Amino acid sequence: MQLKGKNVLITGGTRGIGKCMVQNLIKEGVTNIAIIARDKQNLKQLSEEYKEVDFIRIAGDVANIQVLRDAAARIEDKWGHLDILINNAGIVAAGPLEDIQDEDLYDQVAVNLTAVMLLTKYCIPLLRFSEDAYILNISSGLGLIGMPFYAVYGSTKAAIRQFSDSMRRELAPFKISVTCAFPTATDTEMMQKFKGRKMDSPEFVAVRSIQGMLNKEIRVIFGGEERLKENRLNFEAPAELDMLVAQNYEQRKTASLDHKAV
Numbered sequence: 326m327q328l329k330g331k332n333v334l335i336t337g338g339t340r341g342i343g344k345c346m347v348q349n350l351i352k353e354g355v356t357n358i359a360i361i362a363r364d365k366q367n368l369k370q371l372s373e374e375y376k377e378v379d380f381i382r383i384a385g386d387v388a389n390i391q392v393l394r395d396a397a398a399r400i401e402d403k404w405g406h407l408d409i410l411i412n413n414a415g416i417v418a419a420g421p422l423e424d425i426q427d428e429d430l431y432d433q434v435a436v437n438l439t440a441v442m443l444l445t446k447y448c449i450p451l452l453r454f455s456e457d458a459y460i461l462n463i464s465s466g467l468g469l470i471g472m473p474f475y476a477v478y479g480s481t482k483a484a485i486r487q488f489s490d491s492m493r494r495e496l497a498p499f500k501i502s503v504t505c506a507f508p509t510a511t512d513t514e515m516m517q518k519f520k521g522r523k524m525d526s527p528e529f530v531a532v533r534s535i536q537g538m539l540n541k542e543i544r545v546i547f548g549g550e551e552r553l554k555e556n557r558l559n560f561e562a563p564a565e566l567d568m569l570v571a572q573n574y575e576q577r578k579t580a581s582l583d584h585k586a587v
């Protein structure tokens with residue numbers, strides 16, 4: 326599949342994994358890219374950096390329904406159709422459930438889940454006009470295994486897995502494929518406080534996720550064999566994984582306490 330000539334919409338394409346995906350798409354010849362992100366300055370900087378790209382810059386919060394509706398409307402007006410939708414924007418606020426601020430709980434659901442469902446809904450009519458359309462949803466390893474202190478974030482990401490499975494089957498009669506990626510710790514601003522820990526690079530996660538999308542892979546799971554083994558254990562013998570997780574309960578709790586990128 327040739328990326329050249331494709332119309333792409335990505336949320337959170339200004340930093341981290343999303344920015345690396347944008348850079349990869351540009352390298353592969355994409356020149357029509359719509360990006361939704363809150364920081365206007367970062368959006369402007371991208372257009373200045375890549376003058377050859379025709380950006381649709383949508384400065385707004387994906388938790389705002391009107392921003393999502395406007396994004397779809399602008400794409401329809403300018404391009405008529407969409408070929409690739411990448412639901413990437415995400416936020417995290419970890420810690421014991423009783424300590425997570427109510428607003429942070431709501432916002433994680435709004436940004437990580439509700440926005441993905443609404444934007445996909447608004448984009449389906451635009452994707453249907455593509456000859457070969459793709460949806461790439463960015464979940465998380467925490468969407469495959471429920472870990473303590475990430476109950477809210479992990480639940481939104483598990484819902485993305487379920488949403489991706491449902492949509493893949495729902496869209497099967499159309500030429501719209503759905504891929505869900507599950508990164509593990511990746512070296513971006515979201516993981517600032519874990520500096521020094523072994524992490525994937527955002528470039529690697531971006532390139533591999535896009536490759537998975539183009540290959541129409543159903544799931545792109547990061548973290549290697551170790552992660553696959555853990556996923557199996559979680560499914561087949563969850564009580565055994567409980568015991569392993571309990572061994573470093575306090576460490577996990579401490580590490581989660583100020584893990585917040587909203």
Ligand SMILES: NC(=O)c1ccc[n+]([C@@H]2O[C@H](COP(=O)([O-])OP(=O)(O)OC[C@H]3O[C@@H](n4cnc5c(N)ncnc54)[C@H](OP(=O)(O)O)[C@@H]3O)[C@@H](O)[C@H]2O)c1
Pocket residue numbers: 336337338339340341342343361362363364365367385386387388413414415416436463464465466507508509510511512513514515516527586587
């Ligand atoms: N980093 C990891 O270790 C890791 C692991 C597993 C999964 N993931 C997932 O991968 C995706 C990308 O993460 P990342 O690490 O690249 O994050 P990041 O470096 O914090 O970048 C997040 C991007 O999303 C945008 N964004 C955040 N909230 C938004 C909102 N409310 N409305 C519009 N745009 C918003 C940000 O731009 P503005 O701030 O300007 O809005 C930014 O462009 C997320 O879904 C995350 O959950 C990350």
